[in-house]
Amino acid sequence: xxxxxxxxxxxxxxxxxxxxxxxxxxRIISVDNGCALANAKFLDDKRLQHPVIxxxxxxxxxxxxxxxxxxxDLLKNADRPLFFGWSGTQVEAQxxxxxxxxxxxxxxxxxxxxxxxxxxxAIQEVGHPGCTLGQVKNxxxxxxxxxxxxxxxxxxxxxxxxxxxxxxxxxxxxxERKLIVVDVRKTESADLADEFVQINPGGDYAVLSxxxxxxxxxxxxxxxxxxxxxxxxxxxxxxxxxxxxxxAIFFGLGLxxxxxxxxxxxxxxxxxxxxSRHTKFxxxxxxxHWNVYGANEAFTWLTGYPYAVDFARGTAYYxxxxxxxxxxxxxxxxxxxxxxxxxxxxxxxxxxxxYMSKIPVILVDPHVNCTSVFADVQIxxxxxxxxxxxxxxxxxxxxxxxxKLIETDFPTDTEIINRIxxxxxx
Amino acid sequence: MKYIMLTGRSIKQGESIEQxxxxxxxxxxxxxxxxxxxxxxxxxxxxxxxxxxSDSGSVVFHVAGDEGLKxxxxxxxxxxxxxxxxxxxxxxxxxxxxxxCEIEIGRTDENVLSVIDLLSEAGGKEL
Numbered sequence: 001x002x003x004x005x006x007x008x009x010x011x012x013x014x015x016x017x018x019x020x021x022x023x024x025x026x027r028i029i030s031v032d033n034g035c036a037l038a039n040a041k042f043l044d045d046k047r048l049q050h051p052v053i054x055x056x057x058x059x060x061x062x063x064x065x066x067x068x069x070x071x072x073d074l075l076k077n078a079d080r081p082l083f084f085g086w087s088g089t090q091v092e093a094q095x096x097x098x099x100x101x102x103x104x105x106x107x108x109x110x111x112x113x114x115x116x117x118x119x120x121x122a123i124q125e126v127g128h129p130g131c132t133l134g135q136v137k138n139x140x141x142x143x144x145x146x147x148x149x150x151x152x153x154x155x156x157x158x159x160x161x162x163x164x165x166x167x168x169x170x171x172x173x174x175x176e177r178k179l180i181v182v183d184v185r186k187t188e189s190a191d192l193a194d195e196f197v198q199i200n201p202g203g204d205y206a207v208l209s210x211x212x213x214x215x216x217x218x219x220x221x222x223x224x225x226x227x228x229x230x231x232x233x234x235x236x237x238x239x240x241x242x243x244x245x246x247x248a249i250f251f252g253l254g255l256x257x258x259x260x261x262x263x264x265x266x267x268x269x270x271x272x273x274x275x276s277r278h279t280k281f282x283x284x285x286x287x288x289h290w291n292v293y294g295a296n297e298a299f300t301w302l303t304g305y306p307y308a309v310d311f312a313r314g315t316a317y318y319x320x321x322x323x324x325x326x327x328x329x330x331x332x333x334x335x336x337x338x339x340x341x342x343x344x345x346x347x348x349x350x351x352x353x354x355y356m357s358k359i360p361v362i363l364v365d366p367h368v369n370c371t372s373v374f375a376d377v378q379i380x381x382x383x384x385x386x387x388x389x390x391x392x393x394x395x396x397x398x399x400x401x402x403x404k405l406i407e408t409d410f411p412t413d414t415e416i417i418n419r420i421x422x423x424x425x426x
Numbered sequence: 427m428k429y430i431m432l433t434g435r436s437i438k439q440g441e442s443i444e445q446x447x448x449x450x451x452x453x454x455x456x457x458x459x460x461x462x463x464x465x466x467x468x469x470x471x472x473x474x475x476x477x478x479x480s481d482s483g484s485v486v487f488h489v490a491g492d493e494g495l496k497x498x499x500x501x502x503x504x505x506x507x508x509x510x511x512x513x514x515x516x517x518x519x520x521x522x523x524x525x526x527c528e529i530e531i532g533r534t535d536e537n538v539l540s541v542i543d544l545l546s547e548a549g550g551k552e553l
Binding site (some may be wrong): 011013027036037038040041044046057058059096113114117118121125149151152153155184185186187191192198200201202213228254257258259261262288308320321322324325326327329330343345346347348349350351352353354356359367368369371373374 | 483523541
């Protein structure tokens with residue numbers, strides 16, 4: 001039995017890197033410091049043992065060689081292959097994926113397009129006044145969670161970086177750090193807040209605009225309620241913000257997935273700017289799926305664009321809404337889909353799934369999941385971040401080297417992509 | 427009456443994410459949380475079933491009360507059940523309306539489908 005200290009969790013964008021993982025006979029038997037999500041991830045022991053190939057509408061076991069050759073043939077013969085996923089794997093595999101897509105003239109998208117893609121669109125318009133989580137922990141005396149529920153989606157965010165995390169300039173966080181939660185739903189996180197603002201669905205843009213007006217001293221323009229929020233509460237929120245020495249806004253998919261989408265995020269960034277005329281304020285997206293930030297980084301280094309990159313013209317072209325996975329599937333445009341590090345079968349709208357059932361789908365994933373139901377080839381791999389080492393990015397853009405905790409005979413994501421690449425280029 | 431369907435992460439959904447064809451994942455992601463008064467108006471009790479209908483599809487869910495929801499809103503954990511109701515349209519943004527989908531709700535005696543049966547309605551194949 002051995003214990004590995006300071007292991008990094010491969011579940012959410014917090015990338016908690018202080019876990020102690022105990023291993024016996026090359027199996028993980030316990031995890032200390034992890035949240036419920038980490039424990040489930042590390043202790044899960046059910047997985048697909050062999051590659052499978054669909055024949056006569058039934059899946060049969062195959063060798064890795066056969067599954068890789070069939071995958072390469074499908075991709076080579078495709079006119080418009082779509083490569084989707086990438087947030088559940090490491091940067092090394094993401095880079096290999098971009099290279100393979102470029103060789104094939106395909107289109108590659110990561111799960112940003114259905115999580116914080118709109119945040120990136122807003123940042124491209126107006127910039128990103130952000131900071132690291134360490135700055136928040138050590139300096140912030142006010143934290144605002146807007147459209148997110150970290151108690152359930154990022155369970156250790158509050159204890160590592162905000163409400164319960166004392167820092168260099170905030171010696172007693174629970175007493176000295178105020179917490180505001182803004183949401184359409186009174187969540188567990190809202191129960192912890194000093195001030196909870198419950199807005200009507202779709203009301204984020206109006207509330208953000210009202211707050212900006214009040215910060216600018218124009219509360220005379222504001223009606224008595226804005227999207228269900230009393231004017232008095234809005235003015236109180238602005239007072240709390242202005243009195244803070246360092247305010248940190250974190251926002252979730254409550255802004256990106258509701259009406260107005262990236263315009264909500266743009267407005268939140270502009271509010272951050274307004275507040276920074278009075279005191280110090282920063283804003284950070286609560287990146288959800290582990291290394292999705294790394295996918296944006298890797299895509300940007302290699303193509304110039306963070307997601308939804310189309311190589312069909314021989315050069316990188318980017319236009320979310322046109323080159324993003326949901327739109328390509330909805331238009332019935334791709335003729336093969338390669339999926340890695342995500343499960344679109346569980347997370348895309350029905351029409352996309354209906355089209356996935358009509359085209360060959362190649363799935364690279366250790367687990368049988370909802371995409372397996374649509375897959376024609378599934379290749380099981382080592383579990384990224386547990387059975388492979390590599391680079392992953394935290395939600396604040398800090399890259400961390402993740403440890404290989406246990407040995408495995410399963411190939412890595414990168415190996416599978418590179419072997420397909422070798423066959424494709426001959 | 428139309429309801430706004432909010433979809434999102436729940437900790438139970440996150441815990442079961444690597445076993446998506448399990449009964450546990452099915453139960454978690456097929457639960458529709460509703461405002462308590464809305465449940466009274468529809469004469470629904472915890473654990474009873476509803477059929478939710480949108481312009482894109484129709485799915486049976488279990489129902490459970492949630493005091494944190496405003497009247498007219500429902501919350502369903504991320505998963506294939508709620509996504510059967512979401513439109514593929516993204517308004518040129520790449521992002522579907524995962525948190526602003528309008529649905530109608532009616533009580534039903536029909537059963538909730540398993541994940542595989544649900545996906546087979548969208549063309550999912552045999553395993």
